[in-house]
Amino acid sequence: MFMDDFIAARAQMALSLGFHIIFACVGMVMPFLMAFAHWKYLKTGNEIYKGLTKAWSKGVAILFATGAVSGTMLSFELGLLWPGFMKHAGPIFGMPFSLEGTAFFIEAIAIGFFLYGWDKFNKWFHWFCGFLVGLSGLASGILVVAANAWMNSPTGFDYINGEYVNIDPIKAMFNDAWFPQALHMTVAAFCATGFAVAGVHAFLMMRKKNVEFHTKAFRIAAAFAMIGAFGAPLSGDVAAKSIAERQPIKLAAMEAHFETEKGAAFVIGGIPDEDKGEINYALKIPKLLSFLATNDFNAEVKGLNDFPKDEWPPVAVVHYAFQIMIFFGVVMISIGSLYLYALFFKKEWLNKNWLLKTFFFATPFGYIALEAGWTVTEVGRQPWIIYGIMRTIDAVTPMPGIQYSFYFFTAIFISLSLIIIFLLRRQIKMVPYLYDPTDKLFNSKNKKS
Structure with missing residues (x-):
């Protein structure tokens, strides 16, 4: 298969980011599940919570190591694939990356203390080490999102005659997009990780082995999932209003909204036709898009046709991705509502x-x-890598043969995925051995297994 260097560079970054974001989100949330289980053990003395803490801590360590590898690869890719971008952007938005490195090292040290500190440290200091893993992981994720937000809302410099001058890295880090993006990303991480962990333990509960252990794990994970599921619409609303103000063309692409109009409808589903400037087979809710964008049902929302066509993003890709996000978000809210009803009434x-x-x-x-x-x-x-300032095609490396780098990195990510699956499956099989041998669940069958 042949692809030009520009497409290969974009594909490689997309693959790397898509892979790494999973582990970044796990690192932002999973340590808090671990710390909560540990807190329950310290408060109740129940050995099941101790076993659960150890099980989750080993999973955190495996996924942290994988995230460190994929994150390091991303750092190299930024410089190797996009030298034009890093030449100008590095001095401006380098601060959050530097601070993210500090957070990463704190996280690594805290994980080491926690994994090897059982019965060696004061019990509450040991617990704090686990909690610190979560805090530093959360900080790390937010700092990376702040750097990405700067690409969507570039500030902290003056762009004069093609030169970047009067650089203010603090203003660049706390750009207009960082809070909406960081909030929505954090909430999404809680939702995704909570549902993933709850789903694994739900499956193990159905197998009728170590039911009490997996029930406690499921209840904790489900609680975190609910925080994310019900927080997502609120954080999404903040993000949408921010996009409507800063990047109206992105909002128009999300909704495949071609014509500027007042009282714009919110589109559900549909197939965009960029050539004709319309969307077919869509369900439209009158005036809702205007309200979501501005809190005014009759406000004007700009359409794609108000912008030069060479500045349009790939409308179909953006629209379908937005619809997928909305669909699964609604499904998870529905599951969360069902779970809460069961928890309180059934x-x-x-x-x-x-x-x-x-x-x-x-x-x-x-x-x-x-x-x-x-x-x-x-x-x-x-088509912007720095919104409104630098086009993506102007930032790509002139080095030929990027497609081979893409194939190589793809092979690495596939290998890492297989290794992770193997390690996590083995870890799940080791769950019975994490109990206190005096626990009533430790029957002879479990000992032999």
Whole structure:
């Protein structure tokens, strides 16, 4: 298969970001699940929570190592694939990357303390080390998002005669887009990771092995998933209003909204036709887009036709990605509502196979929505790598043969995926051995297994 260097460079970055974002989100959330289970153990003395903490901590370590590898690869790719971008942007938005490196090292040290600190440190200092893993992972994710947000809302410099002058790295880091993006990304991470972990333990509950252990794990993960599921519409609303103000062309592409109009309808589904400037087979909710963008049902929303066509992002890709994100978000909110109803009014449902199957099938939903949302963010900015300042094609490396680099990195990511699956499966099989041998769940069958 042949592809030109520009497409190969974009494909490589898309693959790398799509792979790394999963581990970044796990690193932002999974340590908090671990720390909560550890806190429950310290408060109750229940050995199941200790076993759960150890199980999750080993998973955190595996996924942290993988995220470190993929994140390091991304750092090299920025310089190798996009030297034109890094030449000018590096001095401006380098601060969040530098701080992210500091957060990463703190996270690595805290993980080491936590994994090897059992019965060696003060119990609350040991717990704090685990909690610190979560705080530094969360900070790391937010700092990277701040750097990406700068690409969508470049500030902290003056662009005069093709030169970047009067650089203010603090203003660049705290650009207009960083808070909406960081908030939505954090909430999405809680939702995706919570549903993924809950789904795994729901499956293991259905197998009727170590049921009490997996039930406690499922309840904790489901609680975190609910935080994300119900917080996503609120953070999404903040993000949408920010996009409407800063990047109206991206909002128009998200909705395949071609004509500027007041009282614009919110589009659900549909197939965009860029040549004719219309969307077919869509369900339209009158005036809702105007309200979501501005809090005014009759406000004007700009359409794609108000912008030069060479500045349009790939409308179909952005629109479909946005629809996928919305669809899976609504599905997870529905599952969350069902779970909360069962938790407060129908407790007998909590151990029913149909509810557990629902969570099991929802295991990947959060990450599908996350990847779709990231596609909206990145593809919706095109053709700009620095919005309104530098086009992506002007930033790519002149070095030939990028397609071979793409094939090589693809092979690395496939290999890493297989290794992760192997390690996590082995870790799940080791769960029974993480119990205290005096625990009642430790029957002879489990010992022999």
